[in-house]
Amino acid sequence: MTITTEPQRATQPAKPPATRRRRSGVADRGANRLFRYLTTGSGVLILIALAAVAGFLLWQAWPAFTTGSDELATKVSFLQGEGSLLAYLGPLVFGTVLAAVLALAIATPLAIGIALFTSHYAPRRLAQVLGYVVDLLAAIPSVVYGLWGALVLAPLVQPIWGWVSDVLGWIPLFAGPAADPARVLLTVAVILAVMILPIITAVTREVFLQTPKLHEEAALALGATRWEMIRTAVLPFGRSGIVSAAMLGLGRALGETMAVVMILSPGLTYSFALLLAGKQQTIAANIALKYPEANELGMSTLMATGLALFVITMVVNMLSRWIVARRKDFSGAN
Amino acid sequence: MAATTAGPSSGGARPAGHDTVRALLRTVDTKRRRRDRTMTVLMYVAFGVAVLPLVSLLWTVVSRGIGRFDVAFLTHSMRGVFGGMDAGGVYHAILGTVIVTLGAAIISVPIGVLAAIYLVEYGPGHRLARAVTFFVDVMTGIPSIVAGLFAYALFVLFFGPGVHFGLMGSVALSVLMVPVVVRSTEEMLKLVPNELREAAYALGVPKWLTIVKVVLRTAVAGITTGIMLAVSRVVGETAPLLLTVGVADSINGNPFEGRMMTLPVYVYRQFSSGLVPCNNPNVACIPTINYDRAWSAALTLILIVMLLNLVARLVSRIFAPKLRG
DSSP states (O other), X not given: OXXXXXXXXXXXXXXXXHHHHHHHSSOOOHHHHHHHHHHHHHHHHHHHHHHHHHHHHXXXXXXXXXXXXXXXXXXXXXXXXXXXXXXXXXXXXXXXXXXHHHHHHHHHHHHHHHHHIIIIISOHHHHHHHHHHHHHHHHSOHHHHHHHIIIXXXXXXXXXXXXXXXXXXXXXXXXXSOOSSOOSHHHHHHHHHHHHHHHHHHHHHHHHHTSOHHHHHHHHHTTOOHHHHIIIIIHHHHHHHHHHHHHHHHHHHHHOOHHHHHHOOOOOSOOOOSSSSSSOXXXXXXXXXXXXXXXXXXXXXXXXXXXXXXXXXXXXXXXXXXXXXXXXXXXXXX | OHHHHHHHHHTTOHHHHHHHHHHHHHOOOHHHHHHHHHHHHHHHHHHHHHHHHHHHHHHHHHHHHTTXXXXXXXXXXXXXXXXXXXXOOSHHHHHHHHHHHHHHHHHHHHHHHHHHHIIIIIOTTOHHHHHHHHHHHHHHTOOHHHHHHHHHHHHHHHHOTTOOOHHHHHHHHHHHHHHHHHHHHHHHHHHSOHHHHHHHHHTTOOHHHHIIIIIHHHHHHHHHHHHHHHHHHXXXXXXXXXXXXXXXXXXXXXXXXXXXXXXXXXXXXXXXXXXXXXXXXXXXOOTTHHHXXXXXXXXXXXXXXXXXXXXXXXXXXXXXXXXXX
């Protein structure tokens, strides 16, 4: 097309602009073109920003990768003179994933319950109020959750944790004696669960509301009870939505900082003991706690842990998007 | 079908037959009914369990925060306040939060809105647009502390290590804010009916003017709501500000120089200061003063967030485009 118009322009200077204008409909010149460049540029800028986040983290973390583990151990105060970068990162990743998975295990069933309650059980007006309450939960800043968790929830659950460790202490997870200020991972998991509840609830509720009315009515017409209707019509329809919502929640829980900083008594071990203090720590909380005392190489080490967190959350988020995209064609759920 | 099976047994008396049929159809065997009941109860319990922490949290924040929440608290900084002194406030922190958040909004609103316009008006069908959509989704999940680390790394490049000032916080927050703005603006622009655009084109209005004067004007209420919700999301962020803006006890209104206090960081700072040992009986001293200040600051923060949410909802309700009704 362009090849054929090119020689034409050379011979007849008047005609080609006219054809070009007709082809694009509206003239792509002046303010029009400027505006298009401006908006496209903003889109590209977002891509650049994301690449920059990864790039700058990698660039700042690089010294920590290249420095020998002995030198790193002597120069970075919080490595406590032993271990390499990987030995430092390992327990942190372990603690981060453990806390997030626990929070998810607590929050997901609850969120599904609440979402079903709002979509299929509650009267419409109550459901509306409930939707607002869930939004309210989402709007509360994490530092306030941390404050409440440390000063109200921790003393409140301490006797419960004590009882749990007495009764179920033979399970390694609940090995006692439960720490007295309950600054332990289980408390953190409870707080994180409360924090990710809104997002999971909001997404699953949207999916449940999209269940085709005909499916529900067909189930009811066949004599199903309300629960059977939900089990046979609503839940299968919303399965991919639930999974992706849970992954979104997991992403949030992985990156949560302040609530963990304010509650957890940190330690760097691969321990499953949820009721003992000073056993685990998460990446985000570790960065927030250690950065004031970090020298240049220490900051690099923290950047390296931050990069690990970035990669983990990125993978989780992409996985959740992928699940939604893959299932979208079948279920119609988003 | 049910009527034919019930027919012979009722022996011609139709009303009685109807009742048996109805009874037959309505009874579910006990096991199934019990399970249905159990699940219903479980749903209600789940609802209760979710509301419990919210009620407890709001109640604690209000009841413990209201004590110090007064004019003096809102109009004083922490300069020269030490130990268990019955003084100090959040003025510097409110100022810092407003400046840093405003900076974040100034950075991210144009980028976010323009990118959303690109996605809706120019993008469909282009590979770049698909990439932007995907990575905006991914960007929504960036942990806030990673955004803080990014801003720190970015500014260390220009100003050397150990640099702290307000603009850094704005950059960190805008990394978190841009994707939210893009998403909500995109949704709002998609709601604008195509007929409006076509009418404008038919009148010979250039595309950019159509977007600015017709599309944006139609969607402005929704976009404003989305932006305010995005602001309310980032206003409570703590970790990135802790890394970039730092902490301060004095008033600093200059986002380009020096550390600043922000409300969420103030809450954390007061909390981590802990209880004050009061040994000298001659000096006025409140052991729990730091916690009291933390609760009051938390109350201030929640009020600000609620206010933003409320105004956002009002904006969308009052200025909603008339076409949708």
